[in-house]
Amino acid sequence: MDRLAIAADKLECTELVTRVARAIDRCDAELLKTLFHPDATDDHGIFVGSVDEFIEWVMPLLATMKRTQHIIGQVLIEVDGDHAVGESYFIAHHAMNSPEGDILMIAAGRYLDRFERRDGCWKISHRHAVYDWNSVEPMTDSYDRANPASMTLGTRGTSDASYSHLASQGITAS
Template sequence: MDARLQALLDKQAITDLVYAYCSASDRHDHARLRALYHPDATDDHGGFFKGLASEFIDRLPEIQAPMEILHHNITNLNIALDGDYAEGEIYVLAFHRIRTDAEPMDLLIGGRYFDRYEKRDGIWKFSAKAVVADWATVNSPSTVQLDHPLVQGSHIGKPGPDDPSYEFFRLFKWGQR
């Protein structure tokens, strides 16, 4: 196969991996998230965690418990390939609505993922991930208004399998892996 075509296929597989990471994170789908990492992969989420990605995922139920809304948006993807190894500088906007003892608060972070990927047995997965915050905005109390009349009747996203996507999509087979 032409090397340029293989590079396109590899970059698309990595792009799909990054998008799957965001979707699994937002839905608190830890089984799906775990499947995106190689068993020896590392994760550096700064003050939250630094170590094996599998151990980070084990701690996610506790970390995500107060997060009523998670919404990751990928903007720029810079991916460099070298055979079955690749690196990515991935720009992300991540919105969090966090339950507190008082009122919920909002956290919007603009940052980047510094990723390393490896293709093993023909499948690209994360071998390392580091999260970098470039800026953050905090609103306390939250400014989210899902009960506003303009939103009334809309499907509302939720963490976990109660999210409307799990019932709507047939091809993704989320929660069935």
């Protein structure tokens, strides 16, 4: 197979991984749904089911958190025709409430993804989250979120600055 075509396929799969992180952090269920095939499945350990069930589970869970940020590290994609598998390292930060005050829970691990190209379009057909370590500590966010002055602070949803930034160039968030 053509090395350039394989590189393009790997890039498309890698972009799916990063777009899932974006959709989760922005709490954008519509975007999230576009990244998986309709019959896709997800295994997060504490949740196992269809992608639709995953979205129904994860969005309310995310709503209990103040903010999240998923950082994607090295991504290894192996392509075989219209199928691919990937291992993507992540560090996921979760700003959460607790009875003792705000906490930061960090989870690190890997996403083991299966990708399929159907009708010329790559999407995720299965995701398995593997957890390597986590940490919980008091939250030390010092931003004045009520009065940010000239700072632009990230928000969940389509009011986040990234949506208008992309739209200004005619690019949709998906």
